[in-house]
Amino acid sequence: MNKKNKKLFDTIETLIGNGTTFRGEISATKxxxxxxxxxxxxxxxxxxIVGENAHVKGNICANYVVxxxxxxxxxxxxxxxxxLPKSKVTGDITTTVLSINEGAIFKGKSVMIEKEENxxxxxxxx
Numbered sequence: 001m002n003k004k005n006k007k008l009f010d011t012i013e014t015l016i017g018n019g020t021t022f023r024g025e026i027s028a029t030k031x032x033x034x035x036x037x038x039x040x041x042x043x044x045x046x047x048x049i050v051g052e053n054a055h056v057k058g059n060i061c062a063n064y065v066v067x068x069x070x071x072x073x074x075x076x077x078x079x080x081x082x083x084l085p086k087s088k089v090t091g092d093i094t095t096t097v098l099s100i101n102e103g104a105i106f107k108g109k110s111v112m113i114e115k116e117e118n119x120x121x122x123x124x125x126x
Contacts, residue, residue, distance in 0.1 A: 018053055032062075034069070041073070052086055059091075067104075074108075 013030035016022050020036035028045040035051040038058060042048055045062040054069035065077045068084040075081055077095040085103035093110045100106055 012049070016054075018051075050087070065095075 011031060012033045014026075014028050014032045016032075016034045016036045016038055018035040021039065022036070023039045025041050025043050026032065026038070026045070027043045030045075031047040031049070032042065032045045033049040033051060034054040034056060036054060038054070038056045041058040042056075042060045042062060045060075047064045048060055048062040048066070050056055050060075050065070050067045050069045050071055052068045056069070056071045056073060059073040060071065060075045060077075062077055063079045065075055065080075066082045066084065067075070067087040067089060069086070070088045072090050074091040075089065075093050075095075079095070080097035080099065081093055081095045082099040083089060083101060083104035083106060085101045087101075088105045090107045092108045093106070094113060095110075096113055096115050098110055098112065
């Protein structure tokens with residue numbers, strides 16, 4: 001995880017621990033870390049970490065997402081997505097910044113979106 005992302009995740013407000021299975025939909029205003037199993041969607045969250053031993057079967061929607069485990073579902077992040085070396089993602093990714101580390105496995109398509117500020121500046125210059 002890069003230094004910028006590390007600071008964002010200094011305080012974890014919600015944790016699904018190793019050995020825990022949660023079924024359902026999650027909405028969180030702050031940071032969420034998953035080290036166990038989530039079967040369901042993360043509807044919204046500020047920051048999401050999918051730990052090395054975690055398994056998510058569902059879609060993730062957040063500002064920042066860092067994956068070190070397994071995600072079977074689509075990931076949408078308004079700011080950035082980082083796939084760490086041991087991550088396995090099967091699904092589509094939509095974000096403004098995408099980082100895929102060597103060793104990560106990604107099966108799906110990626111869509112890069114412009115940040116709103118950049119899009120507005122571009123439109124004004126036309």
